[in-house]
Amino acid sequence: MKRKVLIIGIGAGNPDYVTIQAVNALNQVDVFFIPDKGAEKEQLSRIRREICERFITAPHYRMVDFETPLREKPSSTYRTSVTDWHDKMEATYAHLLMEELGDDECGAFLVWGDPSLYDSTIRILDRLNAKGNFELDYDVIPGISSIQALTAKHKVVLNRIGESITITTGRKLAEGFPNNSESVIVMLDGEGAFKAIDEDVDIYWGAYIGTEDEILMSGKLRDVVDDIERLRNVARAQKGWIMDTYLLKRSYDEIGE
Known part of the structure; x- marks a missing residue:
């Protein structure tokens, strides 16, 4: 049967x-x-x-x-x-x-x-x-992924005009920001690999997206990195686990491209 x-x-x-x-x-x-x-x-x-x-x-x-x-x-x-x-x-x-x-x-x-x-x-x-x-x-x-939910919550377009995107993990991001992408989506990042990125990028971050515990933050990575790390630590301590996703985009004005 x-x-x-x-x-x-x-x-x-x-x-x-x-x-x-x-x-x-x-x-x-x-x-x-x-x-x-x-x-x-x-x-x-x-x-x-x-x-x-x-x-x-x-x-x-x-x-x-x-x-x-x-x-x-x-x-x-x-x-x-x-x-x-x-x-x-x-x-x-x-x-x-x-x-x-x-x-x-x-x-x-x-x-x-x-x-x-x-x-x-x-x-x-x-x-x-x-x-x-x-x-x-x-x-x-098919289902709506955390990537789609994240960009909708932040009201941001996933890709740069005419440019590629990369979907990767925290383990791979720890090796460095991909040279062939202007936008990088990161999932499964248990250690907060974004902390090691030393480039001019914007971050759109979210945890427990779509649930009653949802947390969102965005801004220049260098400006909000400590706040995101604090939020991650508090949330993980309270719930015992964390499920977060974030988008990194190189910082420049798209108008006129």
Whole structure:
């Protein structure tokens, strides 16, 4: 029996970011697989449930909670640690789909933001398909990412006129501002790599974007770097975790380009 799965992007925290396509998809689902990332990140699970309660009109569906395997800090290389984590995720997903999804049922993973951007759900399901242990058919429903939400909140255009953008991580930004881009979006920055950027750039920063805990700040990086670092530290201490995204743009006037 072929197993049907939907990978649904639910946007960056605000239920209003859920698209009509996603709402239609939610109402096709029999089993929702809800990740448990521990007490500190319980808010992420709660918002997933609130989205289901708000938009699903179908009378019967159920939720299956599962513990998300922890990703160990790299002992050798970054890619090795990610591969090891993917192995654990693959085993977890295989168990969920084999044991919790019945014949002719549709399952779903609710992905924060967009499933194509720094999320591994598609990769994991592709790995399961390649193993061939069971038939798997899945569709992907796009979502509003934290990048889109961030630029909308700050009322700023992502790219410079006629110029490229780079989407990267804090780990890569720590190597320096990319020479081939005028605008850089940074995600997954646990250490605050922006602090080491010694260039004339503007920053548009946001944490917990789209949620009731949202924090925003913008300005010349050199002027606001200490304020952003303070806000990050306070927020992390209060919640136990932080999820932030920021845009860096080289500082010059676009008019007349």
